[in-house]
Amino acid sequence: MKTARSRTGDAVALEPLMTRAQAGDGAAYRQLLAEVAARMRRLVRRRAPWLSPEDTEDLVQDILLSLHQARGTWDPARPFLPWMVAIARARLADNARRYARRAAIDLAAADLAETFFDASANITEATVVNMMSVRKAMGDLTPAERQAVELLRLREMSLAEAAAASGSTVGALKVAIHRAMRKMRGTLWKE
């Protein structure tokens, strides 16, 4: 899609496009949605660099669908960006809840529960307790340590990939994951 203009700056005036879209102009609407998609894709990648391309596009598509449903609520007398940002923020917050839940479940069920509680992980109640413990243990980590756990354990990235995604170095990630694992093991053994 044509995103070249938006990459060079925020020069595209969105209000005229949206006004024409509300008047039923499909071409203007298409251009507007492409512009919004490009901006949202950049935003999501910056905020959540660990998301896979599919998950990023899922979020972008969810925002586009919501914008489409809400397009009658834009008042042509008002600026477009605050309107769009309010929609995007609401949808990202809703989706963040969904992702957080899924991430916690993935993390607990797929990896750490086995690592720390391999003997009892087959029992459902024990798994639930383990998940809760793991979530609690994650709460004690610093943001850098949590990111290391998310990238290396949850996303199963290699150290090099994780370093590229997080803008960190391999050495720093090694230290972070080592500290995170030690802290979590400490928290979990205290339970």
Next chain:
Amino acid sequence: MNDKEQSQGATDALIARLAREARPLRPLAHPLRRALGWAVLALAFAAAMVWAIGPRPDLAERLGDARFLFEQGAALATGLAAAVAALALTIPGAPPLWRLLPVVPGALWLGTLSLGCLRDWWALGPEGLRLTPDPACFLYIALIGSLPGLVLYLMLRRGVPLAPRLTLALAALAAAGLGNFGLRFFHMQDAALMVLVWQVGSVALIAGLAGLAGRGLLRWPGARPA
């Protein structure tokens, strides 16, 4: 084609589909204007209910009583302000201060009734603060607020649920506030404490229950459940 291109291709397909659905549409009017339209309907319905049930015999006298007029004015203002706030909350990017609109009239409403309690106590002693059950208030308020509440709910659904709980609580406050305004034209109960507990209490209860149901009743159309 790599993963990234493939997933962006799905987004491009969605954009093409949505663009094909572009039809001329009229943007929603300003929340103030929509609230005004709603208020006309809600007041007409309340007036019809008062007429159907029969106005209180001392209505002419009450209409000359400054305290009655002030309390009614505050209830009406609270209801109208809540309707504007609820409608504004469903418009993305609307100034967040809109949601505080009902605070001032609401405080005046509670304040004037609290002062009324003191005055009743001063004039009549403990007898002035006697509290007897008056559950009919709740039913009448719910009845008079029912149609306006439903209409306001349908109006809210044309917007987006940015804060569904607060939006629905404010909408219920609007409908029930108007309901309470109508109620006092036929219900012979002016003791400040009775009004405060049974009538304002009913309004608050209705608003609170509606707030709890907010997430279920106001959803993003077409969006995946969170």
